[in-house]
Amino acid sequence: xxxxxxxxxxxxxxxxxxxxxxxxxxxxxxxxxxxxxxxxxxxxxxxxxxxxxxxxxxxxxxxxxxxxxxxxxxxxxxxxxxxxxxxxxxxxxxxxxxxxxxxxxxxxxxxxxxxxxxxxxxxxxxxxxxxxxxxxxxxxxxxxxxxxxxxxxxxxxxxxxxxxxxxxxxxxxxxxxxxxxxxxxxxxxxxxxxxxxxxxxxxxxxxxxxxxxxxxxxxxxxxxxxxxxxxxxxxxxxxxxxxxxxxxxxxxxxxxxxxxxxxxxxxxxxxxxxxxxxxxxxxxxxxxxxxxxxxxxxxxxxxxxxxxxxxxxxxxxxxxxxxxxxxxxxxxxxxxxxxxxxxxxxxxxxxxxxxxxxxxxxxxxxxxxxxxxxxxxxxxxxxxxxxxxxxxxxxxxxxxxxxxxxxxxxxxxxxxxxxxxxxxxxxxxxxxxxxxxxxxxxxxxxxxxxxxxxxxxxxxxxxxxxxxxxxxxxxxxxx
Amino acid sequence: xxxxxxxxxxxxxxxxxxxxxxxxxxxxxxxxxxxxxxxxxxxxxxxxxxxxxxxxx
Numbered sequence: 001x002x003x004x005x006x007x008x009x010x011x012x013x014x015x016x017x018x019x020x021x022x023x024x025x026x027x028x029x030x031x032x033x034x035x036x037x038x039x040x041x042x043x044x045x046x047x048x049x050x051x052x053x054x055x056x057x058x059x060x061x062x063x064x065x066x067x068x069x070x071x072x073x074x075x076x077x078x079x080x081x082x083x084x085x086x087x088x089x090x091x092x093x094x095x096x097x098x099x100x101x102x103x104x105x106x107x108x109x110x111x112x113x114x115x116x117x118x119x120x121x122x123x124x125x126x127x128x129x130x131x132x133x134x135x136x137x138x139x140x141x142x143x144x145x146x147x148x149x150x151x152x153x154x155x156x157x158x159x160x161x162x163x164x165x166x167x168x169x170x171x172x173x174x175x176x177x178x179x180x181x182x183x184x185x186x187x188x189x190x191x192x193x194x195x196x197x198x199x200x201x202x203x204x205x206x207x208x209x210x211x212x213x214x215x216x217x218x219x220x221x222x223x224x225x226x227x228x229x230x231x232x233x234x235x236x237x238x239x240x241x242x243x244x245x246x247x248x249x250x251x252x253x254x255x256x257x258x259x260x261x262x263x264x265x266x267x268x269x270x271x272x273x274x275x276x277x278x279x280x281x282x283x284x285x286x287x288x289x290x291x292x293x294x295x296x297x298x299x300x301x302x303x304x305x306x307x308x309x310x311x312x313x314x315x316x317x318x319x320x321x322x323x324x325x326x327x328x329x330x331x332x333x334x335x336x337x338x339x340x341x342x343x344x345x346x347x348x349x350x351x352x353x354x355x356x357x358x359x360x361x362x363x364x365x366x367x368x369x370x371x372x373x374x375x376x377x378x379x380x381x382x383x384x385x386x387x388x389x390x391x392x393x394x395x396x397x398x399x400x401x402x403x404x405x406x407x408x409x410x411x412x413x414x415x416x417x418x419x420x421x422x423x424x425x426x427x428x429x430x431x432x433x434x435x436x437x438x439x440x441x442x443x444x445x446x447x448x449x450x451x452x453x454x455x456x457x458x459x460x461x462x463x464x465x466x467x468x469x470x471x472x473x474x475x476x477x478x479x
Numbered sequence: 480x481x482x483x484x485x486x487x488x489x490x491x492x493x494x495x496x497x498x499x500x501x502x503x504x505x506x507x508x509x510x511x512x513x514x515x516x517x518x519x520x521x522x523x524x525x526x527x528x529x530x531x532x533x534x535x536x
Contacts, residue, residue: 251527304526305528307526308525308526308528308530308535309525309528309530309534309535311534311536312530312534378524378529381524381529382522382529384529385522385529385530385531385534386520386522386531388531391528391529391530391534392528392529393526393527393528393529394524394527394529395527396527399524399527
């Protein structure tokens with residue numbers, strides 16, 4: 001059932017067991033799992049069926065530190081959440097992403113990839129994916145990896161009909177949970193805001209916050225402040241260890257044979273380091289994306305090479321005569337080192353229309369990441385040269401330690417961490433089942449729980465974790 | 480320095496200036512003890528390019 005207002009929902013007399021906040025990939029997936037298990041669940045969606053400037057305005061905020069996107073641009077507040085502007089890239093975090101790394105503090109998850117693998121079949125159905133191909137080693141240091149460009153499922157569109165027909169699920173639009181109320185053991189209710197005014201307090205046996213990788217932290221920080229620690233009793237890490245995937249053009253490559261690597265429908269290919277290389281160089285994970293260069297750029301590149309290696313350039317220009325595709329731009333996206341200082345705070349001066357403090361995001365890239373960018377490109381360039389697959393030129397600002405450009409992509413719009421999973425209550429907020437430490441009935445869905453980010457886009461892993469949480473909750477409630 | 484330059488012929492100065500850009504090629508390369516020991520497969524990084532030493536021939 002889908003209700004356009006909280007008032008309409010209330011009149012229907014639906015009695016939910018579970019309340020999910022947010023209808024993005026995590027919220028919708030968990031609701032479908034619970035609904036399929038016969039558990040009545042309500043999904044409170046702050047926005048409407050369509051985008052509106054009024055709704056989006058609730059997402060305004062401020063960033064302190066490195067340049068970042070406006071916070072009301074980098075996510076969406078309507079049915080389906082940020083899946084509505086998702087590009088569709090899919091890959092699950094690597095096994096090595098779950099493991100602690102001695103050279104990067106606060107890495108490692110309390111679960112392994114094997115814990116989410118049983119759900120990948122469901123994920124493939126939800127995201128409409130073919131099976132993933134195994135990685136292909138290019139050298140001891142570099143592997144070809146597959147990122148699948150999926151149809152970019154818009155969860156609100158794809159599942160609206162199914163949600164509407166499911167008698168166990170009620171989706172309530174235009175209903176914003178401004179605050180959870182807790183007593184240090186349980187969430188006892190949620191304060192609601194609907195149609196521009198307070199809509200009272202809502203109760204359910206279980207609450208799952210799936211409001212996104214920025215908003216989950218904001219909601220719990222504000223709720224905890226209002227409940228004097230009654231919502232997140234162990235709040236040392238709340239809002240902290242926030243991560244993105246910084247993304248920049250890092251250089252170019254001239255390729256001896258472009259078809260040496262399997263490319264996708266867009267003629268793009270992806271490469272990542274092996275764990276051995278990461279350990280040796282003490283760097284984070286990264287992904288290098290090969291994007292075919294336009295012809296004029298290739299000529300400039302060969303002219304540049306001619307100044308350094310004339311014979312090589314001559315050979316390359318012969319290649320150019322024979323092949324249309326022989327050069328690529330290299331985009332690098334990398335894993336951020338988890339840092340407690342990268343955190344979401346509540347603004348002390350700015351509130352939204354419902355009176356909830358807006359986000360102040362503190363975000364900086366670290367020297368370890370800068371080294372990951374440079375050494376990653378060197379690793380890839382060395383592999384291509386050693387195997388005679390091509391030659392790489394690293395952009396000058398990277399080689400010379402210049403500032404990050406501000407006119408580029410900057411990051412992936414991937415909001416991760418803030419409510420990380422773990423066993424240490426000083427460094428995590430939820431346990432391996434995504435339950436808030438010390439609370440009996442409060443769970444968190446989405447990329448907020450990520451301990452590390454790996455190098456790939458998060459939606460596939462978010463959806464797998466949501467399937468896992470949905471199944472776990474079904475079992476907990478059935479007992 | 481200026482006395483040194485004044486004693487150089489104009490031809491020598493022009494030849495030195497022409498050779499200057501090429502010096503950057505060798506900035507990051509240690510001089511081999513014996514030219515016979517040069518490894519053509521050695522990976523070198525010059526002007527941002529990651530190359531085999533043999534590429535420089």
